[in-house]
Amino acid sequence: MKYVWFGIAGVLGGVLGGMGMGGGTLLIPLLNIFYKVGQHTAQAVNLLSFIPMAVVALIIHIKNKLVNFKRIIWIILPGVVSCIAGCYIAKSLSGYLLARCFGGFLVLLSVFQFVSEIKRKN
Numbered sequence: 001m002k003y004v005w006f007g008i009a010g011v012l013g014g015v016l017g018g019m020g021m022g023g024g025t026l027l028i029p030l031l032n033i034f035y036k037v038g039q040h041t042a043q044a045v046n047l048l049s050f051i052p053m054a055v056v057a058l059i060i061h062i063k064n065k066l067v068n069f070k071r072i073i074w075i076i077l078p079g080v081v082s083c084i085a086g087c088y089i090a091k092s093l094s095g096y097l098l099a100r101c102f103g104g105f106l107v108l109l110s111v112f113q114f115v116s117e118i119k120r121k122n
Contacts, residue, residue, distance in 0.1 A: 006031075009027060009035065012027070013030070013049070023049070024043075024047075024050075027046050027049070028043055028046050028102060032099065039099045043098070
């Protein structure tokens with residue numbers, strides 16, 4: 001039965017991700033708070049779940065001729081370097097501090113989106 005609840009959390013995160021908001025904003029807190037999964041594990045599961053979604057999105061973008069292969073290296077290289085650096089930083093932090101950093105990121109993201117919407121309406 002436990003796996004059914006994990007599946008429900010994954011579907012909820014996927015639906016939210018499909019709506020344009022990162023699914024991790026829901027999936028990580030669900031796993032951490034309600035399912036008692038450690039912060040490091042919850043964030044790792046979220047990042048791993050992103051891989052198949054990114055592959056599908058890339059295939060669709062290539063089919064729609066939206067990928068500029070001449071410029072793609074300038075996106076891939078900083079992304080890989082940032083990913084590796086982020087992994088080492090996250091690994092060095094305690095679960096408590098990592099959770100607080102993630103929560104702070106969500107608060108900042110919310111403020112940014114709120115301000116952006118106000119500016120868009122004006």
